[in-house]
Amino acid sequence: MRVLSGLRRGETLPREELRELQLVRLKALLARVYERVPFYRRKMDEAGVKPEDIRSLEDIRHLPFTTKEDLRENYPFGLFAVPLKDVVRLHASSGTTGKPTVVGYTRRDLNLWAELVARIVRMAGVGRGDVAQICFSYALFTGGFGLHAGLERVGATVIPAAAGNTERHVRLMQDFGTTVLVGTPSYILHIAEVARQMGVDPRCLRVRKALCGAEPWSEGMRAEIERVWGIEAYDNYGLSEIIGPGVAGECLERRGLHINEDHFLVEVVNPETGEPLPVGEKGELVFTTLTKEALPLIRYRTRDLSRLLPDPCPCGRTTIRMERVMGRTDDMLIIRGVNVFPSQIEEVLTGIPGLAPHYQIIVDRKGYLDELEIQVELAQEGFTGSYEDLESLEETVRHRLQSVLSITPKVKLLEYGSLTRSTGKAKRVIDRRRGGEG
Known part of the structure; x- marks a missing residue:
């Protein structure tokens, strides 16, 4: 058992006391949004529910649910619960598929955000x-x-290197003695590639941990990061609409991600019916923000698929944990009537020796039938076997994917290095049936 020092009270409250706190905060939230946000007042009236009708967490x-489409339809500030003069920061999505989703923060929201990120950073031992x-x-x-503010709060020295210019990242690590990398799993792997191309062994740098987020990743991807860097990699979870990073993170036990439940009420629902599922069953994560001021959200459907892990964690925290995100409902591909998630494919590929963790999923339609093609690179050390060995590896990949x-x-x-690397979220899927990338 690794009981950590410096735990905050919100992380170690007895479960009954935590639920009482959540209910008090939920009631206050509902009263506030009903009064200040016309969208929620209308939605609750249509559902025949008043704030005083909510007497228990159940x-x-x-x-009613809130969706990303609701944020877009109320663009830019229609869901804010405070006047714009009280908003000190605005963030937004890219808006590549329509209007962006806009999120705002009051000064108190920014302080809360920094503290919640500080929690997940401490969980990982940083x-x-x-x-x-x-x-x-x-x-x-x-x-x-988000990570910048949280890391400063725990007393770490922060290098705001940002994404891109990967060779500079390597030089900064050498010159500044970087001990923690923060980024997407795919980009952290790419930095290791570039380092080797520069004649630098990533394992000989001072880096000891990676804080990874912003894209789904498998245990196989984690294992590859830890192998090439010689470090420990930790998962964290958040989404801009809820607060950004800081919603949940892994402790040193790495048995799921602790959710900051004193500030977020979590549910898991059936993604098709919206009905709540029992704890432990896989479904769509739904969050209610209990303490945010500028953009409080009620029952926000994340589209992320996971399940809750209620068993006590040896670290001493009492907050419920979520399993790492298994995929998204909007990432699911339906191919010949079969539901396929990119995370399933990644888990298979990263478990086969001789392959690199770089792949592309291409879906096309020939005539009336869907076709699925998996392009995957060979490992960096290169393929030194015969043509028959190459055919055997290809057959192994095909067979294992078919079984899953x-x-x-x-x-x-593909030859190592054939696929385009990304400095942000990796683009894994090209669905030519709809003429674009997923």
């Missing part, structure tokens, strides 16, 4: 004396700013 199921290099964008995306997906994909083995 009653939350009577409240603090004073660490030199943290942030490889996230510092634009409207929340990741860079229940459909037989085409498999194309």
Whole structure:
């Protein structure tokens, strides 16, 4: 058992006391949004629910959901619960598929955000004396700013290196003695590639931990990061609409991500019916923000698929944990009537020796039939076997994917470095049936 020192009270409250706190905060939230946000007042009136009707946490199921489409339809500030003069920071999504979703923060929201990120940073064993290099964008995306504030709060030295210019990242690590990398799993792997191209062994740098987020990743991807860097990699979870990073993170036990439940009420629902599921069943994560001022959200549907882990954690925290995100409902591909998630494919590929963790999923339609092609790179050390060995590896990949997906994909083995690397979220899927990337 690794009981950590310095735990905050909100992380160790007895479960009954925590639930009482959540209910008090939920009631205050509902009264406030009903009064200040016309959208929620209208939605609750249409559902025939008043704030005073919510007498228990279970009653939350009577409240309507909030979706990303609701934020877009109320663009830019229609869901804010405070006047714009009280908003000190704005962030937004890219808006590549329509109007962006806009999120705002009051001064108190920013302080809360920094403290919640500080929690997940401490969970991973990062603090004073660490030199943290942030490889996230510092634009409207929340990741860079959120981790930056939380890392400073725990006393770490922060290098706001941002994304891109990967060779500079390597030089900064050498010159500044970086001990913690912060970025997407795919980009952290790419930095290791570039380091080797520069003649630098990533394992010989001072980096000891990576804080990874902003994209789904498998245990196989974690294992590859830890192998090439010689470090420990920790998962963290957040989304801009809820607050940004800081919603949940892994402790040193790495048995799921602790959710900051004193500030977020979590549910898992059936993604098709919206009905709440029992604890432990896989479904869509739904969050209610209990303490945010500028943009409080009620029952926000994340589209992220996971399940809750209620068993006590040896670290001493009492907050419920979530399993790492298994995929998204809007990432799911339906191919010949079969549901396929990119995370399933990644888990298979990263478990096969001889392959690199770089792949592309291509879906096309020939005539009336869907076709699935998996392009995956060979490992960096290169393929030194015969043509027959190459065919055997390709067949192994095809067979293992078929056993997991229940459909037989085409498999194309590529030379290492063939696929485009991304400095942000990796683009894994090209769905030509709809003429774009997923």
